[in-house]
Amino acid sequence: MVSTRSAGQVCSRAERENEGFHWSDWSPKVTRLNAPRDSGAKLIEPPLPLAASMAATNKRTVAGADYDLQGRSLASLAAEARVQLLAEAHRYTRGYRDVSVPTSPEFVFLAGHQPEMFHPGVWFKNFVLARLAREHGAVAVNLQIDSDAMKTASLRVPGGSADEPRLESIAFDRASAADMPFEQAAIADRDYFESFGQRVAHQIRPLVAQPLVEKYWPMVLKRSRETDNLGSCLTQARHQFEGQWGLETLEIPQSRVCDLTAFRWFIAHLLANLPRFWEAYNTALLEYRRKHKVRSAAHPAPELAAIDDWLEAPFWIWSHDDPRRRRLFVRQQDRELVLSDRAGVQVFLPLAPEGGADRAIEKLAELSAFGVRIRTRALITTLAARLLLGDFFIHGIGGAKYDELTDQIIARFFCLVPPGYMVVSGTLHLPIAGQLPDSNHVQDLRQRIRELEFHPERFLADISAPQSPDGQPIFTAIREKRRWVSTQQTPANARQRCHAIRWANQELQAAVSGLRELWTKQADEAARRQRSKAILASRGYAFALFPEAALTNFLLPELEISADSG
Secondary structure (H helix, E strand, O other): OOOOOOOOOOOOHHHHHHOOOHHHHOOOOOOOOOOOOOOOOOOEEEEEEHHHHHHHHHHHHHHOOOOEOOEEEHHHHHHHHHHHHHHHHHHHEEEEEEEEOOOOOOOEEEEEEEOOOHHHHHHHHHHHHHHHHHHHOEEEEEEEOOOEEOOOOEEEEEEOOOOOEEEEEOOOOOOOOOOOOOOHOOOOOHHHHOOOOHHHHHHHHHOEEEEEHHHHHHHHHHHHHOOOOOEEEEEEEHHHHHHHHHOOEEEEEHHHHHHHHHHHHHHHHHHHHHHHHHHHHHHHHHHHHHHHHHOOOOOOOOOOOOOOOEEEEEEEEEEEOOOOEEEEEEEEOOOEEEEEOOOOOEEEEOOOOOOOHHHHHHHHEEEEOOOEEEOOOHHHHHHHHHHHHHOOOEEEEHHHHHHHHHHHHHHHHHHHHHHHHEEEEEOOOOOOOOHOOOOOHHHHHHHHHHHHHHHHHOOOOOOOEEOOOOOHHHHHHHHHHHHHHOOOOOOOOHHHHHHHHHHHHHOHHHHHHHHHHHHHHHHHHHHHHHHHHHOOOOOOOOOOOEEHHHHHHHHHHHHHHHHOOO
């Protein structure tokens, strides 16, 4: 069902329920989804055959929406945004590889991730994205979320042997400034950057003979001669690999999406209506925390703040001269909005809650030209992707759980059924399964050692032969313990009973010392092997650490199924 309310009206909870808004009908039950545990296992929820009907429903919802954004309907703005997105994604992608996609697609399918060397389970999303696009005459676009901060410029790489593995963090560049977005992260030390592939291969080669990094990193270095942006080098080389494997998808950095004219109009609308959006956002967030019993003030996202007459907006702002992300704050001043990071940057935007946004769009373009960046934060990035940019979005598990909150914001602010999305993930371990230690029973061994302390008699096969160190027969201690255990405890005998049982247990310890020593050694060895297995069987290792054959065996069947069914 589609809302017919104007942008200035609030959609109440009762009204949403009366209109049949049940966003859980359109999104997976993500709170119960977990990453697959077994290597090679994949998660796709809901099933792939439902994607086309969900995309069609999403498209009808947006196309029929009677929601006003500064004088423009959501339907018309979304149509324009998709045209601009595809044009810019074509332009960006063709700067480094050839791609063949439909010119008049039925649907636009989207996915996204930070521009980094993610693990194969994340990469699997791109292959499902390509499959769906091929099957349904759609264009697939992967968003590089370069507004996110680059937390580290290194990879965790295992080395050593399967029995004694060790982890090392290997840097591919010198440390970047704190909270610097990928969009601003240039290569700082080229010599260090160029040696990364060799350093990684040397570390992991005892475990993986031919890691993909040996092919991948030369492609990264080739791209680095065209652009010094670190994230772009990593993603463009990865996308070239996908082209070699048959994927026909487009890519575009989120920074370029935020600079699209239609997207700026969307940003302007949220800023112009920030008090209403602020209320919808925080109310939905508090409801989410109550529902899921979340106590942390930082999860799944912090509340938007109100400081004096400033309201926090769900955007980042920074300048080219100081490329550290800061929260954007806004206040209304006559017919203008004052935008500030409250740390030195302050700009004025000609914009009011009612009326057009043409002048504001021009001003945003001017600010960008002068090096001021305004970028969407995580929840708004996917909100806009689902409402404005595409017909169907593919999430990983983490993003999908957060987007349960996004669903509530969409329903509350736009009075729309939230567009449905898909959750895709997978698990792939480094291909050394034959050398991995078997599963052990550390907990069981520790429990048996504890039993030796409190119930040693259970482990004595012959109680008549062994003697305790002072000559007292073991069976005497056992007999005494059994007598007191079978004696009902009373206030009068409690102290004596406790001391007698404790004495008997102590008397029997020498007889089971050999078992204790044996089981302690076994438990320590099992714990060591368990730690080794935890290192080797992590699902979080970057795709560049895997051999190409292991990756293609894991990833390409999705594409082959698509080709067979197409």
